[in-house]
Amino acid sequence: MELPPSYRQFLLSANGWGNDDDCCLLRVEAAGWLRDADPSIAESWSAPKPEDSWSVPDELYFVYGQEQDSIHYRGEYVPGTLLIGYWDDGVALLNPHVRTSEGEWEAWHLAPWKPGANRYRSFWDLAMDELRMRYAR
Numbered sequence: 001m002e003l004p005p006s007y008r009q010f011l012l013s014a015n016g017w018g019n020d021d022d023c024c025l026l027r028v029e030a031a032g033w034l035r036d037a038d039p040s041i042a043e044s045w046s047a048p049k050p051e052d053s054w055s056v057p058d059e060l061y062f063v064y065g066q067e068q069d070s071i072h073y074r075g076e077y078v079p080g081t082l083l084i085g086y087w088d089d090g091v092a093l094l095n096p097h098v099r100t101s102e103g104e105w106e107a108w109h110l111a112p113w114k115p116g117a118n119r120y121r122s123f124w125d126l127a128m129d130e131l132r133m134r135y136a137r
Helices: 005-013 039-046 075-080 123-136
Strands: 023-025 082-087 090-099 105-110 117-120
Touching: 005 123, 039 075, 075 090, 105 123, 117 123
Parallel strands: none
Antiparallel strands: 023 082, 082 090, 090 105, 105 117
């Protein structure tokens, strides 16, 4: 499977970044499908809760940026996401189920202290948001 362009570009220039618990993007050989790499995370985030209604309608799901509500993620996508890193006690994932016309995959940040997933249109958007937040501290 061909990886999304912004993530491929990152791997060509860095092939991983960081090595601490706070932020670590994995080398390409360490990345893997969440269901295989960390089955417990895949299972806990994909199991529907009683208040959830699978699946989230498009008008709630395809909202990005400040207007996004992280509870509107599709748990059924979780096992099939690509684990690419760890940060802030959570995981960074690429979601091949949602792709742009340019071939980008949706990117997610899941953490136990969040009610759902922060979702981005691409790896690039996820990485830039993380950098903005780090420099704002």
